[in-house]
Amino acid sequence: MLQGTPVYDICTLSDFRQDDIMVSRFAPYLEHHKNLYAAHRHTFYHVVFFTGGAGTHNIDFEDFEVKPGQIYFMVPGQVHSWSFEGFTDGYIINFSDTFFQSLLLDTAYLERFAFFSGDVSEAVINLPAGAGEKIGNLFEEIIKEWESSPKQTTDLMRVLMLQVFILVNRFKGANPKGPASYNQTLLKNFRKLIEQQYKKLRLPKDYAALLYITPNHLNAVCKDLLGKQAGELIRNRALLEAKRLLTNPELTITEIAMELNFGDNSYFTKFFKKTEGITPEEFRKNILTHNHHD
Template identity: 65%
Template structure:
């Protein structure tokens, strides 16, 4: 079977597995895993706080400049690569959903943080000086708990991580993001969850509307109101993203990718991709691989 882009789990990045968690200073982690410069996916949540360095990191084909004081968050499945200029350091935490979920016992708890939504505008945060200092202190405390294990040390790590998440989530939160979600916000989240599950086999807004027990017009109106685009475009954007992810693997032919995404033939897939991305799939592949 042709393999897709490499997917790493926590075990493949560490000789020791501890409660679905890996915590490290970034420079030694980078030295030990030089293959991570190339595009890859994670099966876990991933965050990095930069304290030194320059260059770029790329998440789902959007590039960000590396700056000290910057923290970025990734969710499972996103495509990621790095290109650093000179010495780069900071802190890294990789953790499974279960590591937090088993502690808070609240379904979908991590989804409540804006930076774990998959929206890249929220995933990369440049911290103010005071918040940067606080974040470094929390990372150091987490490292201490890892390197000098104490009774209930794993629970202390979880508490420190939650303190970090809650503090950063509050930096850019709007009044609408604080407290209980509205009905329409919950509807959009459920729509996005369904797209994530079915983007390859369900293409039409009316079918998602049926799964949500609402009319297509209602779904479209809510998407335009909260996301600024119709429901059909939300679905197409997710399909396009997956097509781009698959195109980073040169072992997959255009036919393979069209089949994986349930397009009837190559020409239909190519037409869809060119209309959405502004270039045909082969040109996109060449651009990514050459870069």
């Protein structure tokens, strides 16, 4: 399997040998890992809360303005980079996809939070002043636990982190009442299937068959809940992976086209340009130039 950008696991970003979690204040973390300004991706969940600073950060090729009181959430595999202006501080937590499994019976618990869906539009949240103070206090408690070493400190960090997630969810106004509807569950399962099959299956009818519904029903659900056609979701996932792979200058366009099952360069280039308005080569040049200047 081809890799696009540099990929980091928790061990490579920590002076401590603890594979499941890493906690730090943001400024010293940034000072210690200057290589992380350029585009890279992680094998873990990544949460950053800014208490000061300016500039931009980019998640899966979308730019966001850095602001105090802002918190962002990333899932394993997403690509991001930073471009800060002046001194930037806050808190950072990196944790593995198995970190909560020993505490929670529901292994899919994090999927309840839209900001852990991998949808970039849900990932960056600007908190009001009062909320930012509460979240900051919780991060301080997590830092204290991280820097101490009594028994059960990891479990207490888990509990404090869950408080952060639940409170941020409330501040967003995302407090759904009752269980998800049938169509919401259907959409969630469709998105999971896309994540697993987007390199092989490109047609809505293929996914509809796996979901035991008609293609028309699948399209109606996507249109109703997202305002998009089912095919658009499939194409967008393939396009995102193409962008991620294009950030690695050592991969040829042919290798990327083959990895994504496009068959040949011309088909891949046509697909890419139709959506992005530029060729894969032009996109790569823009990204690499951006990284170089940063």
